[in-house]
Amino acid sequence: MKTRNFLVVLLLLLSVGALVGGGAFLVFPQGWMGMTPELILQHSPFKDFLIPGLILFTVLGLMPLFVIWGLLKRKDCKLAQLVNIFPDMHWSWSWSVYTCFALIIWIYMEVYFLQGFHWLHSLYFFYGVFMLVVVLLKPLREQYSLKDK
Numbered sequence: 211m212k213t214r215n216f217l218v219v220l221l222l223l224l225s226v227g228a229l230v231g232g233g234a235f236l237v238f239p240q241g242w243m244g245m246t247p248e249l250i251l252q253h254s255p256f257k258d259f260l261i262p263g264l265i266l267f268t269v270l271g272l273m274p275l276f277v278i279w280g281l282l283k284r285k286d287c288k289l290a291q292l293v294n295i296f297p298d299m300h301w302s303w304s305w306s307v308y309t310c311f312a313l314i315i316w317i318y319m320e321v322y323f324l325q326g327f328h329w330l331h332s333l334y335f336f337y338g339v340f341m342l343v344v345v346l347l348k349p350l351r352e353q354y355s356l357k358d359k
Contacts, residue, residue, distance in 0.1 A: 235263025
């Protein structure tokens with residue numbers, strides 16, 4: 211239970227940051243806080259921040275909220291179960307893994323497209339790795355295992 215609650219807090223913090231950042235890019239696709247598409251997106255396939263903002267808002271903002279709901283309620287979700295590659299685990303545990311990898315991939319792609327590095331990239335990369343370690347802890351795996359249930 212403690213491990214689950216810790217994961218919920220980690221997911222919630224990720225979600226809040228991504229909803230704010232992604233939401234800002236959706237509202238201001240031409241840039242904000244000194245970030246302009248010409249400066250930031252010159253090596254990416256995007257002309258403005260609309261698509262990156264939408265991806266950030268949904269994948270790292272809304273998806274963690276969906277995962278939190280699943281972790282807390284343990285409800286069945288046929289749609290989420292369709293893409294559960296760990297059939298012996300509850301879908302919310304699997305989607306926790308997906309969220310961790312989504313964050314790690316997001317940061318990797320950010321560094322690749324920006325062709326630059328900021329200390330926040332390290333912070334969020336290791337945040338994703340740390341969340342993955344928490345998800346893989348034995349108490350959490352046992353709590354969300356569907357074996358013998």
